[in-house]
Amino acid sequence: DIVMTQSPDSLAVSLGERATINCKSSQNVLYSSNNRNYLAWYQQKPGQPPKLLIYWASTRESGVPDRFSGSGSGTDFTLTINSLQAEDVAVYFCQQYYSRPLTFGGGTKVEIK
Amino acid sequence: EVQLVESGGGLVQPGGSLRLSCVASGFTFGDYWMTWVRQAPGKGLEWVATLKYDVSEYYYVDSVKGRFTISRDNTLNSLYLQMNSLRAEDTAVYFCARSPPPHYYYMDVWGKGTTVTVSS
Numbered sequence: 001d002i003v004m005t006q007s008p009d010s011l012a013v014s015l016g017e018r019a020t021i022n023c024k025s026s027q028n029v030l031y032s033s034n035n036r037n038y039l040a041w042y043q044q045k046p047g048q049p050p051k052l053l054i055y056w057a058s059t060r061e062s063g064v065p066d067r068f069s070g071s072g073s074g075t076d077f078t079l080t081i082n083s084l085q086a087e088d089v090a091v092y093f094c095q096q097y098y099s100r101p102l103t104f105g106g107g108t109k110v111e112i113k
Numbered sequence: 114e115v116q117l118v119e120s121g122g123g124l125v126q127p128g129g130s131l132r133l134s135c136v137a138s139g140f141t142f143g144d145y146w147m148t149w150v151r152q153a154p155g156k157g158l159e160w161v162a163t164l165k166y167d168v169s170e171y172y173y174v175d176s177v178k179g180r181f182t183i184s185r186d187n188t189l190n191s192l193y194l195q196m197n198s199l200r201a202e203d204t205a206v207y208f209c210a211r212s213p214p215p216h217y218y219y220m221d222v223w224g225k226g227t228t229v230t231v232s233s
Binding site for chain 2: 038040042048049050051052055061093095097100101102103104105106107
């Protein structure tokens with residue numbers, strides 16, 4: 001199984017500042033035949049289901065604000081939230097879909113400083 | 114409006130059974146792979162099972178193989194999860210989610226979840 005490790009577990013960022021969340025996979029999730037990274041990012045607010053933010057490591061889902069961006073390749077990935085807003089307080093999860101079982105990172109809780 | 118609504122959760126004793134349902138609306142259910150994902154209290158997300166739109170392929174996480182069965186009825190726009198031989202570690206919120214075609218890789222629409230508690 002591919003293990004997804006997120007860091008940090010939590011972070012507090014001032015409004016308007018940048019939040020950076022890291023996700024590391026135990027195996028490469030870049031499929032060489034199509035040069036795509038099989039990685040997604042989700043946001044989960046308290047009491048709500050997860051919401052898809054990013055897929056293919058860097059493609060923003062329709063309707064997601066452009067302050068959210070994904071980067072990285074292979075085994076190391078980053079979700080960046082530029083100019084943090086109050087409504088961005090949530091837990092963020094990465095997920096690999098390179099191989100079964102689909103696996104998620106443990107989550108990173110983002111709070112306001 | 115695209116929507117998924119789960120039901121069927123509840124309190125069950127260890128060794129018991131439950132059947133979860135998920136009713137879809139606002140999209141052509143029969144075109145999508147569908148997935149169950151669970152979240153234990155205060156924990157992260159765990160993929161449980163996935164079923165192809167034409168039921169020709171299905172996959173399970175090892176911990177539920179032989180105990181859980183995923184199924185669907187495209188005429189009723191419904192997804193199901195039959196859960197047998199339940200254990201305490203199956204206690205979680207169970208989410209139904211769809212994946213944009215043609216694959217099951219990531220989930221773009223999620224239901225609000227139904228809570229399963231396994232306890233004596």
